[in-house]
Amino acid sequence: MRSLLDFIVRHSYVFLFILLETLSLVLLFGFNDRQKVAFMTSANSLSGSIFELRSGVDGYFNLHHENAILVEENARLRSMLYELTDSQTVDSARNMSSDGVIAARVVDNSVRKDDNYMTIDKGLLDGVEKGMGVYNSIGVIGVVMASGQRYSLVMPILNGNSSISSKIKGTDNFGFLEWMGGDPYTAQLRDVPYHSAVEVGDTVVTTGFSSVFPENITIGTVSDVQRSSNGYTLKIMVNLAVDLSDLGWAYVHSKTVDPEIVELQKKSTK
Numbered sequence: 001m002r003s004l005l006d007f008i009v010r011h012s013y014v015f016l017f018i019l020l021e022t023l024s025l026v027l028l029f030g031f032n033d034r035q036k037v038a039f040m041t042s043a044n045s046l047s048g049s050i051f052e053l054r055s056g057v058d059g060y061f062n063l064h065h066e067n068a069i070l071v072e073e074n075a076r077l078r079s080m081l082y083e084l085t086d087s088q089t090v091d092s093a094r095n096m097s098s099d100g101v102i103a104a105r106v107v108d109n110s111v112r113k114d115d116n117y118m119t120i121d122k123g124l125l126d127g128v129e130k131g132m133g134v135y136n137s138i139g140v141i142g143v144v145m146a147s148g149q150r151y152s153l154v155m156p157i158l159n160g161n162s163s164i165s166s167k168i169k170g171t172d173n174f175g176f177l178e179w180m181g182g183d184p185y186t187a188q189l190r191d192v193p194y195h196s197a198v199e200v201g202d203t204v205v206t207t208g209f210s211s212v213f214p215e216n217i218t219i220g221t222v223s224d225v226q227r228s229s230n231g232y233t234l235k236i237m238v239n240l241a242v243d244l245s246d247l248g249w250a251y252v253h254s255k256t257v258d259p260e261i262v263e264l265q266k267k268s269t270k
Contacts, residue, residue: 041135080267102127102252104134107151111184111245116158118142123150131212133253139218139241140164140206141250152252157219158184165210166219168196169203177204177219177238184244186223189236196234198225202236213253 104120122128124147134141134154142156143164155162158179166189167174173196179187189204202222208215224237 006265021051046215052083064246100254102254104128104152104250104252106247106250109156109244109247111156111158114252115160116156116244117145118153118154118156118244118247120154121150122252123148125149127254128152128252133206133213133217134250135174135213135217135253136242136247136250139220140213141242141244141247144252157187157240157242158244164213164219165207166204167182167207168198168222170190171197171207174207174209175233175236187220187238187240189222189238190228190233192234192236194227194232194234198222198234198236200225204236211253 027137084260106118108119109123110116110118118141120128120134128144128147130144130147134144134156140157141146142154142159142162144152145155157164157177160179160181162177162179165174166177166179173192175189175192177187177189192198200222204219204222205217206213206215206217216264218241220238220240222236223239226235226251227233228235
């Protein structure tokens, strides 16, 4: 206590100055409207800048959560779209169920190997099963090849065993998209008849022939067209729409083929 009193006495002039300065400021801004307005404006500007900075910092750290919400919402909207399409298309309604779309986050990925794979954070507990197509808002990514309880392994386009039924948008010219290795941005569309009208710049999309992908999901654009060595088909090079080295979120197409169709296909291969 003695030390505190000694400190106050030693700095009494400082404390007196602060007291008088505070009193003068109160009198100045409390009884003069012009000064009061100027002070409040400056204070609001300063506090607004501080709040904006804090909001920006909070927003940055909340981006992951906000993105997750947006992706889930997009998944619900896509499910509604497919429901509407199925209800208006008899053939589609016959061939496919209406389970919808599942949003998933890519937690592991590779693009530089001969056979690349990626992992998503949704599995059997979320309704993800082997054979379901994976894509995002830009285009096709790959196909689920194995599912655990909480995670699934995806075979992307950049895998030597990948083969995706594809066609030139707006036509019935279809073939199978395969990756030849090396360039992670280019694949090859094979088995398209040589008489097909295909030009550089055409868009390549999914056919919708199977339950793996909906019809007309973008795959890429034609970058080169040549006649194959067999003379009956075209060799079409495709620039992939999705940069598979930069993936965050994806959608799993969870619609499945009618069991009757699966059973018929099994019988036909016996």
